[in-house]
Amino acid sequence: MVNPTRRTFLTTTAATATLLANGSGDAAPPLAPPDKQPPNLQLPEIVKKKVGIAVVGLGQLALEEVIPAFEHCKFARLAALVSGHLDKARHVARAVGLDPEEAVYSYERYEELKGNSNVDAIYIILPNSMHAEFTIRGFRCGKHVLCEKPMAVSSEECKQMIAAAKHAQRKLMIAYRLHYEPFNLEIMRMCREKELGAIRSIIATNSQDVAAPNIRLSKELRGGPLGDIGIYCLNATRYITDEEPTEVIAYEQANKSDPRFSEVPEGYSFTLAFPSGVVAHCGCNFASAVSRYLRIECEKGVIELDQAFSYRGQQLKIHTAEGIKRLTLTPVNHFAAEMDAFATAVLNDQRIKTPGEEGLADMIAIEAIERSAREGKRLRLS
Numbered sequence: 001m002v003n004p005t006r007r008t009f010l011t012t013t014a015a016t017a018t019l020l021a022n023g024s025g026d027a028a029p030p031l032a033p034p035d036k037q038p039p040n041l042q043l044p045e046i047v048k049k050k051v052g053i054a055v056v057g058l059g060q061l062a063l064e065e066v067i068p069a070f071e072h073c074k075f076a077r078l079a080a081l082v083s084g085h086l087d088k089a090r091h092v093a094r095a096v097g098l099d100p101e102e103a104v105y106s107y108e109r110y111e112e113l114k115g116n117s118n119v120d121a122i123y124i125i126l127p128n129s130m131h132a133e134f135t136i137r138g139f140r141c142g143k144h145v146l147c148e149k150p151m152a153v154s155s156e157e158c159k160q161m162i163a164a165a166k167h168a169q170r171k172l173m174i175a176y177r178l179h180y181e182p183f184n185l186e187i188m189r190m191c192r193e194k195e196l197g198a199i200r201s202i203i204a205t206n207s208q209d210v211a212a213p214n215i216r217l218s219k220e221l222r223g224g225p226l227g228d229i230g231i232y233c234l235n236a237t238r239y240i241t242d243e244e245p246t247e248v249i250a251y252e253q254a255n256k257s258d259p260r261f262s263e264v265p266e267g268y269s270f271t272l273a274f275p276s277g278v279v280a281h282c283g284c285n286f287a288s289a290v291s292r293y294l295r296i297e298c299e300k301g302v303i304e305l306d307q308a309f310s311y312r313g314q315q316l317k318i319h320t321a322e323g324i325k326r327l328t329l330t331p332v333n334h335f336a337a338e339m340d341a342f343a344t345a346v347l348n349d350q351r352i353k354t355p356g357e358e359g360l361a362d363m364i365a366i367e368a369i370e371r372s373a374r375e376g377k378r379l380r381l382s
């Protein structure tokens with residue numbers, strides 16, 4: 001065997017490196033020299049400050065959707081947990097890298113958030129009956145509040161929450177996630193710009209099968225299908241028309257033969273009339289296969305959104321005389337988009353897109369829907 005000289009060794013090594021680099025004998029493309037960068041290199045944004053959020057109530061929505069969504073947030077970070085079950089909360093804290101001793105609070109120690117400068121804001125994910133109380137107490141701690149829908153259990157409570165935010169000079173946002181996701185935003189744009197002419201009618205349904213036990217089936221916790229899922233249909237009719245309903249007629253589906261519905265109705269159907277003449281037919285049901293559907297019938301075409309109110313999987317179709325067009329948009333994580341919008345408004349002291357007034361408007365309509373169903377009457381809304 002011949003001993004390789006330094007020269008033959010270098011030549012052979014370089015040839016092998018080229019071969020390894022491109023899998024053939026061709027020359028590898030030269031690396032970008034340090035003084036030259038590829039033209040469209042995307043550098044990550046430097047975020048100077050993120051809004052620290054305390055999540056209050058560690059139930060299904062918080063654990064399965066909201067807490068995992070922080071990973072996708074640019075401007076919001078999870079800062080603390082408030083729970084009635086401290087073992088669970090400490091476990092979650094450890095799992096997400098928070099200090100279980102410093103970042104976990106019971107409901108009784110909620111006010112101690114005031115002294116935690118790591119927490120800028122609070123996200124209320126409690127049963128509906130607790131939204132107002134914990135929002136108002138949150139403002140007393142000097143924090144901004146993001147509160148789940150329905151905002152509260154009455155328009156009176158909504159007004160108190162709005163007043164508390166004003167008094168504390170803090171932001172109040174209601175977690176209407178669909179105002180921050182591209183498919184519903186595209187529908188809002190198309191309708192505002194009358195891309196298919198004037199809107200004639202809207203059909204919206206949001207139904208699912210709710211298993212007991214569940215906060216949704218409790219009268220005391222102010223569950224029920226209208227505030228839980230019917231509100232999506234109602235809110236959609238308002239953001240599609242950009243109007244407030246002037247008339248309502250509603251029907252309640254009671255089902256006393258099913259023990260799940262001994263305290264709350266099984267469903268509602270309601271028809272809303274708007275000043276421009278649009279009529280919306282809406283329905284929600286707690287004993288149905290999943291159906292989350294929105295159809296907007298316009299002068300020159302029909303907009304159809306399946307999975308309209310789901311966390312993901314929206315499918316948008318536009319029907320016109322020319323045929324059916326499917327719109328593909330890049331989906332986002334709804335909760336990350338919503339929390340980032342909230343955090344951006346807090347950081348830059350900007351207007352909140354879905355403020356307390358948005359929740360109040362829905363609650364006024366919900367009260368009218370319930371009354372119309374109870375009294376069997378068509379009602380006018382001022």
Ligand code: NDP
Pocket residue numbers: 057058059060061062082083084085125126127128148149150175177214215221227228
């Ligand atoms: P869960 O029942 O799963 O969770 C509620 C949590 O609230 C409980 O886990 C508990 O947390 C806490 N809690 C405090 N007091 C009580 C009480 N007396 N009874 C029951 N729970 C209590 O409900 P969800 O997470 O599904 O819903 C919470 C809120 O979020 C509701 O207002 C709902 O409308 C809203 N929501 C919004 C959605 C959206 O897409 N925006 C989707 C789903 C829900 P702990 O053990 O930590 O104290």
